[in-house]
Every structure is written in C-alpha cells, then in structure tokens.
Amino acid sequence: MARDGRRKSPVDVRIIVEGAADAETISKVIQRMALGGEYNIKVTSIIHTTHAHIARRTAEGADLVLIATDADKPGRKLAKKFQEELRGVVGRVERVKMPIGHDVEHVDLEIVEKELRSALVRAGLKSLRDVKELREEIKELQEEIEEKEELIEELKEKESELEELRERLKEIEKEKALLEEERDRLLDEVERLRDRLEELEEELESDRLRIMDIESVCEEAELSPEDAEPEVLEELGEELEIPIVVGSTRIAAPSREDAVRVLKIYKLARKVVDGEGEKENETTTEDPEV
Numbered sequence: 195m196a197r198d199g200r201r202k203s204p205v206d207v208r209i210i211v212e213g214a215a216d217a218e219t220i221s222k223v224i225q226r227m228a229l230g231g232e233y234n235i236k237v238t239s240i241i242h243t244t245h246a247h248i249a250r251r252t253a254e255g256a257d258l259v260l261i262a263t264d265a266d267k268p269g270r271k272l273a274k275k276f277q278e279e280l281r282g283v284v285g286r287v288e289r290v291k292m293p294i295g296h297d298v299e300h301v302d303l304e305i306v307e308k309e310l311r312s313a314l315v316r317a318g319l320k321s322l323r324d325v326k327e328l329r330e331e332i333k334e335l336q337e338e339i340e341e342k343e344e345l346i347e348e349l350k351e352k353e354s355e356l357e358e359l360r361e362r363l364k365e366i367e368k369e370k371a372l373l374e375e376e377r378d379r380l381l382d383e384v385e386r387l388r389d390r391l392e393e394l395e396e397e398l399e400s401d402r403l404r405i406m407d408i409e410s411v412c413e414e415a416e417l418s419p420e421d422a423e424p425e426v427l428e429e430l431g432e433e434l435e436i437p438i439v440v441g442s443t444r445i446a447a448p449s450r451e452d453a454v455r456v457l458k459i460y461k462l463a464r465k466v467v468d469g470e471g472e473k474e475n476e477t478t479t480e481d482p483e484v
Contacts, residue, residue, distance in 0.1 A: 212292075263290075
C-alpha cells in the first residue's frame with residue numbers, strides 16, 4: 195500500500211510468446227492466477243512474434259517482460275535473442291519455459307502456471323537483491339555524507355580561525371602604518387636637528403670658536419664634567435672677554451687654552467665660595483694659570 199493509503203500502481207507486465215497458440219495458453223493461465231490481487235501485476239499485452247525488433251517495439255517501457263518460449267534448444271536460443279534485444283529497454287526480463295510438444299487443448303496449465311509463478315518470484319528476488327544492494331549503497335553514501343559533514347565542520351572552524359587571523363592582520367597593518375608615521379616623524383626630527391647642528395657649527399666657525407670634547411678639557415683643568423655649570427661658565431667667559439659655549443658633551447672657545455683657563459678660574463671661584471683656597475684667590479686675581 196502507498197503511504198497515503200491508496201494502492202500503488204500495478205506493475206506493467208508484457209509477455210512475448212512464439213505463436214498464437216502459446217498466447218492463448220498464457221491467457222488462460224493468467225485468468226486463473228488473479229495476478230492483480232496477489233502480486234499487484236497487470237498484464238498489459240501478450241505478443242506472439244519471433245522477430246526481435248517487433249519484441250523491442252512492443253515491450254519498450256514495461257516494468258517486466260516474460261519471454262515464454264519452448265524448453266528446447268530453439269526456444270532457449272530465441273529467448274536469448276529477445277533478452278539481448280530488450281536489455282536496457284525494460285525494467286526486468288525473465289524467461290518462462292513452455293512444455294515441449296503441447297497444444298492448446300491438452301497442455302497442462304498447472305505446469306505453465308508453475309513456470310509463470312517461478313518467473314515472477316525470480317523477478318521479485320532480483321528486485322529484493324537490487325533493493326539490498328541499493329540499501330548498502332545508501333548506507334555507504336550516508337557514511338560518506340557524515341564524513342563530508344565532519345570535513346565541512348572542520349573547514350568552518352578553519353575558516354573561523356582564518357577570519358580571526360585576517361582581523362589580526364588588519365590590526366597589525368594599522369599598527370605598522372602608525373609606526374611608519376612615527377618613524378617618518380622621527381627621521382624628519384633627526385634631519386631637522388642635523389640641520390640645526392650644522393647651523394650652530396657654522397655660527398661657531400664664523401665666531402672663530404673651536405669645538406672640543408668637554409671631558410678632555412675638564413680633565414686638563416682638573417675639573418669634573420659634572421661640576422661644570424654651562425650658564426655660570428658662559429657668564430664668566432663674558433667677564434673675561436673670552437667667548438665660550440658649553441654643552442653636555444662639547445665645549446667651544448677661541449682656543450683650548452682659553453677654555454682651560456675659564457674652567458680653572460671657575461674651579462677656583464667654586465673653592466672660594468665653598469670657603470677653600472682664599473690665599474690662592476689673593477695671589478691669582480688676574481690669571482690663575484702659573
């Protein structure tokens with residue numbers, strides 16, 4: 195029965211026989227069997243022919259074709275010819291062996307019915323085997339689908355990870371752009387400072403000042419570079435009429451001797467301020483160098 199409660203369409207069965215007498219015999223057997231109620235089968239035509247092309251044309255599209263030929267060698271040969279002609283044209287092809295030397299009035303209908311039922315059972319068994327094979331194929335397909343679904347899930351996870359990496363890459367690219375801007379700014383600042391340094395060096399050269407390392411000059415004046423106060427030294431240079439410029443690592447003066455002289459006077463002045471070397475101050479009012 196169909197799922198909606200209605201009976202399924204009957205199986206379209208067509209029978210091919212050798213002659214008109216065989217067609218009459220088969221027709222009698224079918225009337226006795228009640229195939230519609232028992233098998234849900236409807237015999238739509240009984241064809242008697244020995245020509246393969248006629249069999250093909252009349253049987254095309256059937257669900258099942260029964261080839262009823264004599265059980266002797268010519269019958270087997272004719273059945274084989276029909277089977278080859280109908281291969282791929284109809285759903286199923288089965289042979290029914292007709293009794294040898296029969297006639298319509300004396301043929302044993304029980305034998306023919308038995309052969310006909312055997313052919314129908316064989317066709318049904320083949321269908322069951324096909325269904326079993328189909329189920330196995332479906333099972334294999336389901337397993338394959340499950341494997342594919344697992345792969346799809348893995349791919350989705352990889353895609354999610356890839357998307358996170360893409361977002362992180364965008365952030366890194368933004369950070370990189372900011373760092374490049376900062377680098378360019380610092381390079382511009384370095385270039386500006388270099389230009390300024392060149393300008394200062396030119397100014398110092400124009401004033402005929404000599405640029406020297408402050409550590410070496412302080413060492414000669416026996417003064418620690420940390421004790422050198424730029425503003426005080428420059429004011430002292432003005433009082434002595436010795437132009438001097440003091441930086442963190444450089445000192446500029448007309449000569450090394452002038453720079454050392456200013457540093458020594460500065461050193462002496464600090465000692466006086468600290469209450470040391472008052473005699474030295476009395477004997478070196480003009481020039482500390484001896």
